[in-house]
Amino acid sequence: MHARRRTVLTAGAAGAAGLVAACGSSGDEDGDGDRSTAAAPETSRAAKPSTRAGAASADGSVPGGEALAKTSDIPVGGGKVFAEQEVVVTQPKEGEFKGFSAICTHMGCTVAEVSDGTINCPCHGSRYSITDAAVVAGPAPQPLAAERITVTGDTIRLG
Template identity: 30%
Template sequence: MTDSTPATTAPAHTSRRRVLAAAPAAGAAAALAACSGPAEPSAVPTAPSDAAAHVVAPAADLPRGSKLAVEIDGRNYLLFRPSETDVLAYRALCTHQGCQVMVGEADAFQCPCHNSEFSPEDGAAVAGPAKDPLERFAAEIDGEDVVVYV
């Protein structure tokens, strides 16, 4: 592990289910309240002491500059690897009305419901009606694995 390693338990090798198909989330319960204005992307999060480490993919499946969707305990997350040593993880829940955000074909993560787009670099809303950034989680490249702390 590197200096940026969150202090948690060893990765659990229980969640390797990758989500590659588009499936907009249904349910008004997941819908968020109307946005009040743009928000700054959150700083790099520190894994809470009770966060569990989840090995979500082989590092080889997320080459530098690429994006990937994964599932952890039934929830969808989006990954972006900006460099060989770093990986960023976001909850794939649109901050507009709660649809599932997808990896998308373009550079940005994309919400199919009303076409909001989010920057893979920091989760910021960059297009469409969403104003707030995606929720971010601690993540790292740990040897051959991508680990997300949820």
């Protein structure tokens, strides 16, 4: 009886160690950089290979980037998550738009909402500032990566 319990406890400890290791993972096992969780929020998807329409050209620009929203769709002091594009756009101050990765740096969940000045992940409660994507509440270890967006007239585009 005790031997079985030890086996289960040992197996449970090994599983827990694996989970802890997964929490510390950057999510980029193949080294291609697609899911960067680098501390520098200046990282931009536009400078990386993309499978989306409007992939980066040799100079890093995205010709005719994907239209995400109208500026009026993004509330001042808030933002909007574009889950399909894995991007969140915020408007910290009137007329100032920011783009960030919508992938939480804790375990790779997609953030779900923007409210009360933070970008919120539903999985484990991480929250990020709408101004610079800095971690406001963990367990996220790093800020969200910046995403390059452009505003032309009243249209916000990815890239």
